[in-house]
């Protein structure tokens with residue numbers, strides 16, 4: 001029987017995940033479907049339960065449900081536990097296993113695709129939301145010289161830094177003018193077409209500016225380019241976190257390079273795997 005997977009979010013129509021997983025399934029010969037499900041904001045757990053009852057084997061979870069997915073899982077991977085958020089669910093034997101592949105996705109994109117070595121580097125992480133939280137531990141594992149979290153609401157940055165200890169510093173955007181080798185924008189500012197109020201002095205010579213947002217050029221990337229930094233958007237991270245989820249579910253690692261290249265050129269459009277509609281799903 002064809003195995004069934006999905007991504008849950010609200011909104012969800014924009015999601016590239018069905019296209020990405022369809023490409024992975026074709027590439028690796030996996031018999032599966034993958035659909036996008038718009039869960040009601042107050043009905044995430046019900047939607048997941050209906051999907052499981054209909055034979056769902058696993059799911060990705062995106063905004064705004066990652067914390068609810070964390071609460072729903074009855075088994076958590078260590079990295080999901082540290083991140084406090086879940087983006088990948090696996091349904092097996094009546095249980096729900098929760099994992100978080102965002103950090104692995106970012107690391108794969110930075111180190112394998114962008115050839116960015118992080119050991120001994122100074123890293124500035126902008127934002128203290130779910131995405132920032134999921135990448136701190138994997139960044140620390142690369143032994144950077146410094147990791148500073150800057151956030152609009154300083155108390156959230158402080159709270160986050162406090163969870164990880166081990167030399168993670170926290171601040172607001174004001175007065176931040178030391179140079180960094182890698183500046184990661186994990187704020188939602190780009191979604192609104194806004195630029196976090198940054199000093200251009202944060203870009204060290206040869207710095208890489210990375211925006212987790214993907215799909216369009218952002219004020220952050222434009223600002224970074226204007227001040228001499230190399231830039232990258234979050235499309236590679238998106239595909240790499242999907243590949244890690246695919247591996248968890250299917251035990252096979254897809255080749256991400258052609259999928260990233262095709263997505264960049266919109267060549268994956270219209271190729272998602274169809275699945276029969278779920279009856280009675282409230283959206």
Ligand code: NDP
Pocket residue numbers: 063102105126127128129130131132151152153156186187188189190191192194195196197212213214234235237238239241
């Ligand atoms: P959250 O809502 O959890 O966090 C939002 C963060 O952005 C907070 O730190 C918030 O600050 C800050 N923020 C919001 N608006 C502004 C603004 N105008 N100026 C400065 N700071 C702002 O979102 P997520 O962490 O889930 O997502 C953040 C970004 O990462 C999104 O763009 C998302 O699309 C992207 N993402 C990309 C992924 C990928 O695979 N490429 C994976 C996951 C996320 P405050 O605390 O002050 O409110």
